[in-house]
Amino acid sequence: xxxxxxxxxxxxxKEGQNVTLSCEQNLNHDAMYWYRQDPGQGLRxxxxxxxxxxxxxxxxxxxxxxxxxxxxxxPLTVTSAQKNPTxxxxxxxxxxxxxxxxxxYFGPGTRLTVL
Amino acid sequence: xxxxxxxxxxxxxxxxxxxVIKCTYSDSASNYFPWYKQELGKRPQLIIDIRxxxxxxxxQRIAVTLNKTAKHFSLHITETQPEDSAVYFCAALLxxxxxxxxxxxxxxxxxxx
Numbered sequence: 001x002x003x004x005x006x007x008x009x010x011x012x013x014k015e016g017q018n019v020t021l022s023c024e025q026n027l028n029h030d031a032m033y034w035y036r037q038d039p040g041q042g043l044r045x046x047x048x049x050x051x052x053x054x055x056x057x058x059x060x061x062x063x064x065x066x067x068x069x070x071x072x073x074x075p076l077t078v079t080s081a082q083k084n085p086t087x088x089x090x091x092x093x094x095x096x097x098x099x100x101x102x103x104x105y106f107g108p109g110t111r112l113t114v115l
Numbered sequence: 116x117x118x119x120x121x122x123x124x125x126x127x128x129x130x131x132x133x134x135v136i137k138c139t140y141s142d143s144a145s146n147y148f149p150w151y152k153q154e155l156g157k158r159p160q161l162i163i164d165i166r167x168x169x170x171x172x173x174x175q176r177i178a179v180t181l182n183k184t185a186k187h188f189s190l191h192i193t194e195t196q197p198e199d200s201a202v203y204f205c206a207a208l209l210x211x212x213x214x215x216x217x218x219x220x221x222x223x224x225x226x227x228x
Contacts, residue, residue, distance in 0.1 A: 041220060042218040043218040045217070103149065104216060107158060108157070108158050
């Protein structure tokens with residue numbers, strides 16, 4: 001778990017602003033993921049990426065964007081189009097090996113609050 | 116995405132008793148089922164996982180069972196301790212989403228001394 005870092009830990013956003021959440025991993029993992037956590041909702045998939053320069057939408061991608069220019073980095077931008085962005089955001093990574101998957105390890109999370 | 120149902124949403128047990136949390140899934144192609152423990156404000160931590168080629172896996176006080184025919188799997192914690200108090204999430208691999216996980220909504224476990 002220590003190989004995945006997220007910053008900042010807390011983030012406050014005014015309505016109408018875009019903000020970018022950082023996620024970095026030094027585990028040499030191919031796959032990276034963004035999840036959103038709300039109370040009582042569990043974790044929901046926003047975006048995922050299996051290789052550099054490629055990413056796919058998850059269940060709740062509207063109002064979010066990502067990039068994967070480097071293997072180690074998978075930043076998430078919360079745009080002003082996201083109507084209810086206040087939540088705990090978790091980044092994860094895993095090795096992708098053939099048709100199986102390895103354990104997903106999570107970063108420490110970023111708590112985003114819209115003022 | 117596929118649906119993962121988790122029950123109960125809250126569970127209170129006395130120290131030393133056993134706790135059981137159950138999950139069902141809908142995607143018959145799912146072949147990987149991890150369980151995560153999350154303490155308040157912290158990241159989810161993997162505590163045990165099971166793949167579809169086995170029916171049971173045990174690690175000290177924690178065990179997971181899988182019934183692929185019925186599409187359900189369960190977490191068993193024996194001899195519970197107060198430090199087991201946390202939110203537990205089950206998950207199932209999404210076969211069509213790049214190995215992303217679909218999570219249940221969580222079970223808040225409280226172990227009272």
